[in-house]
Amino acid sequence: MLTYMCCLLLLFICVEGVYGAGTEEVKSVSVSVTEGDSISLNTDVKVQKDEQILWTFGPQETRIAEIHRQNIYIDGTDMIFEKVLQMDNQTGSLTIRNIRTEHTGLYKLQIFSSRGTSYKRFNVTVYAPLPGPxxxxxxxxxxxxxxxxxxxxxxxxxxxxxxxxxxxxxxxxxxxxxxxxxxxxxxxxxxxxxxxxxxxxxxxxxxxxxxxxNITQLCSEAVQSYVHSESVIPSLIYAVLGMTAVALLFFHVRSRQVDKRTSPLAPAVPRILQWMEMRREERRRGK
Missing domain, CATH: 2.60.40.10 (Immunoglobulins)
Known part of the structure; x- marks a missing residue:
């Protein structure tokens, strides 16, 4: 029984060694940037002849850039990355120029070589420029x-x-x-x-x-502005009433000239003028 358990343990170690060999732990980096700036996502390596560098974006891991057999490939089919990506042929680092909010997301780096595969993730957040309060x-x-x-x-x-x-x-x-x-x-x-x-x-x-x-200036200017707006309202009312009275008087005169009869609007004119005079007197007393 002991011999059987030892054989199982050795088999597990061998299998783990085969499947785990050459695969490095995934590193994750968070990056924040303001819209319009440029950022570089660094690989921290130097590209070797037998290595393949692959960059993907988003949950679907869409390929956006690659170095394969020392040839650089930039994916221009995705419109949001058109003319904004640049790749360093020495390190495989990816630069995004004039970055926009739609470039927010997960960027995944994969490096394939004869020694195995290594990974790195960049969580990029792009903020719009802040307005002034x-x-x-x-x-x-x-x-x-x-x-x-x-x-x-x-x-x-x-x-x-x-x-x-x-x-x-x-x-x-x-x-x-x-x-x-x-x-x-x-x-x-x-x-x-x-x-x-x-x-x-x-x-x-x-x-x-x-x-x-200046607290005092800001507060006092607001009060004066409000008081001015309050005083303008009665003036507008009086102006409208004055024009109404003039119009009524004009129609009254015209009607007298046409048929020599008393216009039904005539009694209203003196009452309006008298009311306006009373309001002016009240305002003078209020001052």
């Missing part, structure tokens, strides 16, 4: 005379975090992983606040910052 007054969400509500906003972003900072301290933040979404983050401050505030949008490789330079 915009700070505006959130009016009239707060009407306090001493406090002011602000909003920091960004549009068409994904996989980012938006944060308010006071100096180097984080006050609040919001994160999103969806595609092409708009984010807004509010902040309430004192008009006379002397702290240094900034709004920052960032992902794993880059960031954009907008500093809040």
């Amino acid at each position: 915009v700070i505006t007054r959130d009016y009239p969400s707060s009407s306090s005379e001493s406090r002011c509500s602000l909003v920091c906003s960004v549009v068409n972003v994904s996989d980012v975090t938006l944060s308010w900072y006071a100096g180097i301290s984080v006050l609040s933040n919001i994160s999103v992983s969806d595609l092409s979404i708009s984010l807004s983050l509010p902040l309430e401050v004192e008009y006379q606040d002397k702290n240094t505030y900034s709004c920052v949008i960032y992902n794993t490789i880059s960031n954009q910052t907008k500093h809040l330079d």
Whole structure:
């Protein structure tokens, strides 16, 4: 029995040696890059005459580049890689120029030789350039005379975090992983606040910052703008009513000239003019 077990163990070792010989452990590398940049996926080897270098992309492992018998082959049939791939004939390293978001995915390197096969994987993530955040007054969400509500906003972003900072301290933040979404983050401050505030949008490789330079100016300008818009509305109403009264008076005169009879619109004209005069008087008293 002991002899039988020893024979089985020796057979297992021999089989394991045959199937495991020459195959190296798969290495995996994660790479992040901004859209428009160029990246190089390095093999860390020097190509030998008997070696074949093969690059594939995506879950289907589509061939995109290859060195075979020292000849370079670049696959130009896949439109997303057209005119963007370059391969080093000395190392087999793959360069992607002017990289785009559709180039995000898994790149697999296989090196075949008489000594066996080695593998390497590159998980590439391509981020769109970050837009600059915009700070505006959130009016009239707060009407306090001493406090002011602000909003920091960004549009068409994904996989980012938006944060308010006071100096180097984080006050609040919001994160999103969806595609092409708009984010807004509010902040309430004192008009006379002397702290240094900034709004920052960032992902794993880059960031954009907008500093809040003058709290008092931003808040007061927003209030003045709102007050101005409020004062314009009554003026427009009075202008429309004035033109209506003039039109009614014109039709009244025309009707008198045509048939010498009293127009049914005539009584309305004095009442409109009297009402407009009363409103002007009320506004003068209010001032």
